[in-house]
Amino acid sequence: MHNQTLAQLxxxxxxxxxxxxxxxxxxxxxxxxxxxxxxxxxxxLERIALEQAxxxxxxxxxxxxxxxxxxxxxxxxxxxxxxxxxxxxxxKMLDNFIAPYDATIVTRLHDxxxxxxxxxxxxxxAMGSSSENSFYGPVRNPWDCDRVPGGSSGGSAxxxxxxxxxxATGTDTGxxxxxxxxxxxxxxxxxxxxxxxxxxxxxxxxxLDQAGSMTRTAEDAxxxxxxxxxxxxxxxxCVNQPVxxxxxxxxxxxxxxxxxxxxxxxxxxxxxxxxxxxxDVIREYEKMGASVxxxxxxxxxxxxxxxxxxxxxxxxxxxxxxxxxxFGYRCKNPKDLxxxxxxxxxEGFGExxxxxIMIGTYVLSAGYYDAYYLQSQxxxxxxxxxxxxxxxxxxxxxxPTTPTCAFKLGEKTNDPVxxxxxxxxxxxxxxxxxxxxxxxxxxxxxxxxxVQLITNYFTEAKLLNIAxxxxxxxxxxxxxxxxxxxxx
Amino acid sequence: xxxxxxxxxxxxxxxxxxxxxxxxxxTHVKNLSAIFELVAQIKMTNTVDISPMAHPLDIPQPLRSxxxxxxxxxxxxxxxxxxxxxxxxxxxxxxAY
Numbered sequence: 001m002h003n004q005t006l007a008q009l010x011x012x013x014x015x016x017x018x019x020x021x022x023x024x025x026x027x028x029x030x031x032x033x034x035x036x037x038x039x040x041x042x043x044x045l046e047r048i049a050l051e052q053a054x055x056x057x058x059x060x061x062x063x064x065x066x067x068x069x070x071x072x073x074x075x076x077x078x079x080x081x082x083x084x085x086x087x088x089x090x091x092k093m094l095d096n097f098i099a100p101y102d103a104t105i106v107t108r109l110h111d112x113x114x115x116x117x118x119x120x121x122x123x124x125x126a127m128g129s130s131s132e133n134s135f136y137g138p139v140r141n142p143w144d145c146d147r148v149p150g151g152s153s154g155g156s157a158x159x160x161x162x163x164x165x166x167x168a169t170g171t172d173t174g175x176x177x178x179x180x181x182x183x184x185x186x187x188x189x190x191x192x193x194x195x196x197x198x199x200x201x202x203x204x205x206x207x208l209d210q211a212g213s214m215t216r217t218a219e220d221a222x223x224x225x226x227x228x229x230x231x232x233x234x235x236x237x238c239v240n241q242p243v244x245x246x247x248x249x250x251x252x253x254x255x256x257x258x259x260x261x262x263x264x265x266x267x268x269x270x271x272x273x274x275x276x277x278x279x280d281v282i283r284e285y286e287k288m289g290a291s292v293x294x295x296x297x298x299x300x301x302x303x304x305x306x307x308x309x310x311x312x313x314x315x316x317x318x319x320x321x322x323x324x325x326x327f328g329y330r331c332k333n334p335k336d337l338x339x340x341x342x343x344x345x346x347e348g349f350g351e352x353x354x355x356x357i358m359i360g361t362y363v364l365s366a367g368y369y370d371a372y373y374l375q376s377q378x379x380x381x382x383x384x385x386x387x388x389x390x391x392x393x394x395x396x397x398x399x400p401t402t403p404t405c406a407f408k409l410g411e412k413t414n415d416p417v418x419x420x421x422x423x424x425x426x427x428x429x430x431x432x433x434x435x436x437x438x439x440x441x442x443x444x445x446x447x448x449x450x451v452q453l454i455t456n457y458f459t460e461a462k463l464l465n466i467a468x469x470x471x472x473x474x475x476x477x478x479x480x481x482x483x484x485x486x487x488x
Numbered sequence: 489x490x491x492x493x494x495x496x497x498x499x500x501x502x503x504x505x506x507x508x509x510x511x512x513x514x515t516h517v518k519n520l521s522a523i524f525e526l527v528a529q530i531k532m533t534n535t536v537d538i539s540p541m542a543h544p545l546d547i548p549q550p551l552r553s554x555x556x557x558x559x560x561x562x563x564x565x566x567x568x569x570x571x572x573x574x575x576x577x578x579x580x581x582x583x584a585y
Contacts, residue, residue, distance in 0.1 A: 084568055098568045100561065193544040207543060236550055237543070305527045316504060323505070330582065338505070340582060346507035354506055358497070358520060361504040375530050377540030382533070384541060417522050433544020457545065 002030055002163030002487065003480050006220040009166055010068045013060070020060075020071030024053040024115050027073040031117065031164045034484055038140050040149075040159040042078045043086050043119040049073070052115045059113065068223060070113030075168040077156050078119040079126055080106050080211075081200040089202045090124040090134040090152075093328045093348035103200025104232045105169065105211055112227045120155030120168055124350045125319065126176055126204045128152050129422045130412065133352045138409055141184060142481040143447050147406040150180030150422075156214040157184040161448075162484040167215040167224060171201060173208045174307050175401075175426025178438035178452060181214060182401035185440045185448025187467065187477060189213050189221040192457050193433035194239035196225075197232030205314035206237070208307075208430045217477050218439060218467035222246035225460060241458055249461050250468040255289035257466065260394030264300035265425060271404045274449055277442040278400055281451045281470070285398075288469060293394055297386040299379060303428040304420060306376035306383075309363050310431075313373050315353075316360025322348065355416065384432040387454070396466055397454040400425050401438040405447035425452060435460050439467045440476035448476070491521040491528075 001023070004012070012018055018026075028046055035041050056071045081087050081099035088094045102110070110116065123133040131139035131154025139154040141147040142162035149158040153170030157180035160168055170177040172190035181188025190212045201211055213224040226247065231240040259282070266275060282292055324330040324344025331347050334340035346354070363372035390397060403424060412419040429436040434457060438450035451470075455463040471477050497516045501508045508516065566574055573580050 096570065100565050100568055194547070233552075237547075239545065239547065299533075302530060302533060305530050308523060308527055309530070325581065334582070339507075341505040342507035345505055349506075355516070355519060355523075357504045357506065358500050358516060359523060362492075362496075362500045362520070365500070365503060371531065372527070374540055375533070375535060377542060378535035378538040379530055379533055381538055381541035382535070384544070416519050417526050420523075420526070431544075 001026055003478065003485070004166070005216045006072055006166045006223055007217070009072055010223070013071045019057045020053040020115060021050065021057055023071065024049050024073050024117065027117055027165060034162055034164055037145055038142060038158045038162060038164075039137050040121055040139050040155040040162070040164060041075070041118045042088055042090070042121050042136050042155070045085065045116055045118050048085075049115050049117045056113045056115065067112040067227070069109070069227060072114050072167070073117050073165055074109060074114035075118050075120050075156060075159060075165045076106060076116065077122055077153050077169050077171060079122060079171055079202045080169060081202070082106055082116070082119065085119065087119070087202070088135070089126070090122040090136065091349065091353070092135040093322050095135060095329065097327055101200060104197035104234060105228050106200060108227050117165060120153070120159055122155050123152035124353050125202065125315070126152040126171055126173055127315070127352050127356055129175070129179055129419050130407070131155060131180070132409065132413055133350055135350065140409070141406045142484050143185065144406065147408055147447070148183070150183035150402070150406065152176040153214060154180045157181055157186055157188070160184070160186045160214050160216065161481060163480060167213060167220055169211060170214045171209060171211050172430060173205050173311060174430060175423040177212045177214060178401050178426045178436060178450070179423055181438040182450030183406040183448065185476065185479060187215050187218055187221055187437065187439050189225065189437045189460070189464070190429065190435065191225065191229065191460050192435045193430070194237050195435070195458065195460065196228045197235040197238045199232055199234040203318040205311040206318060207314060208311060210430065217471055218437065218464045219247070219250055219471075221437070222250060222464045222468070225464070244461050246461050246464055249465045252465050253289065254285065254466065254469050257285070257290035257396065258394040259285055259290050259292045260295045260390050260397045261292060262295055262297045262300065262390070262397060262399060264297050265399035269403050269424070270400060271444070273444045274400050274402070274404065277444070277449055278398070278451055281441050282398065284470060284473060288473070295390050295393060297383070297390060297428070299382045299386050300428055302379050303383060303431060304424055306379045307427045307431060308359065308420060309372045309376040310380065312356040312360035313364050314360070316357045316364065319353070319357055324348070352416070380431050383428055387432045387434060391456045395455065395462065399452055401450040401452040405444050405449050429454050433457065435463050437463055437467050439470060440479070442476055448479070491524045492517055
């Protein structure tokens with residue numbers, strides 16, 4: 001049952017093969033049995049989940065018109081506020097924080113009938129590419145527990161990959177959905193900036209942050225996006241655009257599809273075996289009638305440098321609210337107000353968060369703003385224009401999600417620049433605000449690797465169609481890590 | 489040579505209201521300098537006549553009328569807050585120095 005997709009489980013529930021209570025109990029048992037090896041959950045909500053499962057089973061009896069998500073076990077990344085439940089964002093700073101309200105997508109997915117089993121582990125405040133920067137300890141990759149699952153949505157990725165939950169939310173600021181999806185062998189969708197409300201999603205870098213889904217398949221991502229997408233007046237950056245049925249065009253033919261291959265994606269540093277897998281993916285698309293065109297994204301090489309100006313700048317501003325006064329961690333025995341602020345923040349935040357606050361504070365400080373922040377925002381426009389020029393010639397841009405497979409725990413923790421470069425292929429899409437997906441594309445020495453697809457603004461239906469068609473002729477997305485394959 | 493000096497790092501930490509130890513200062517000098525070496529290449533890019541991009545979709549900030557929209561949630565907030573921080577329905581806060 002744990003290797004089934006959300007779509008299959010939805011059918012099983014509708015056909016009364018099992019109840020939501022049975023399904024919920026099954027997944028709770030798996031979490032209890034396997035999560036000690038992965039540390040993918042921060043909070044497990046057994047009682048709340050079983051109560052909710054009982055309610056939705058009743059609803060199925062009394063109401064014939066229900067959502068396809070009714071009764072599906074689900075998990076949220078611990079960055080989403082959940083009323084009455086700890087929402088830690090992976091930080092000691094919020095270890096004692098009980099959210100007083102629900103994030104909009106928490107409400108939407110609850111109203112659609114999903115059953116919340118828990119909150120998943122993550123890099124603190126979503127800052128990281130390995131899920132090692134969590135106050136609650138590192139998450140491990142189910143394909144090799146000595147390796148990282150990627151980050152920052154590593155808890156969601158590991159839990160979905162190991163079959164501890166059929167699907168979960170993630171957030172993506174520079175690759176935090178797609179990079180762990182690639183390293184864990186699952187499907188990770190980051191929609192267009194503004195497609196999904198950010199209300200109740202703890203802010204890291206507000207002009208980049210976007211919620212999305214971590215699932216086994218593109219079809220499952222379409223199920224979820226149908227519920228998650230849409231205007232929300234509580235988020236002023238949420239865009240008021242009609243929400244299509246994202247499942248409707250999944251089976252459209254790809255005959256005539258134009259795929260762009262940016263030469264900048266196939267450079268030194270890309271693992272040769274990853275390159276070979278991407279070539280295999282291209283061949284599969286060609287068999288389906290797509291054509292391939294080489295192109296250039298000339299400012300791609302500046303994506304990582306400007307990201308590490310813009311994201312820390314916004315983070316230093318957003319995280320100024322954590323001052324120990326109103327909520328969150330508070331230091332003991334301060335000698336004066338300045339000591340109170342400084343020690344509350346120094347003791348409450350982890351190393352990577354402090355590092356980014358420091359970078360952001362520096363680039364926004366007097367004398368450096370124009371040279372760093374303003375210059376980066378101008379280059380951001382050049383990167384965005386490169387994509388728009390590309391989309392005049394092609395429908396989708398294809399390339400690797402990550403330059404390598406999952407690396408070992410601790411391998412990059414003392415070298416932040418090396419860690420930052422693991423997001424080299426994922427950072428440009430959020431800088432431009434474009435939708436992007438990573439889907440499983442193969443294995444290298446038993447470790448999964450993903451391929452990344454990027455399309456133009458608000459064309460998630462097309463993006464999901466392209467991903468789904470690949471998953472109709474391949475089976476990488478069905479593979480389970482052997483250690484987690486047995487039923488509990 | 490490091491791009492950032494110890495006094496610069498100490499100044500940034502003060503502006504960010506972060507207490508740092510001597511040892512942490514050394515680590516920050518090393519790591520932040522390496523990061524700014526990576527970032528330095530942005531200075532070489534010609535951005536004359538390019539307007540900065542603050543919003544990925546270049547959409548203006550929507551405004552609403554200046555009206556109170558939030559209901560009083562005092563009871564709810566007190567019910568979920570740390571009970572040791574609530575005294576006689578009031579919040580206990582640190583002493584103002």
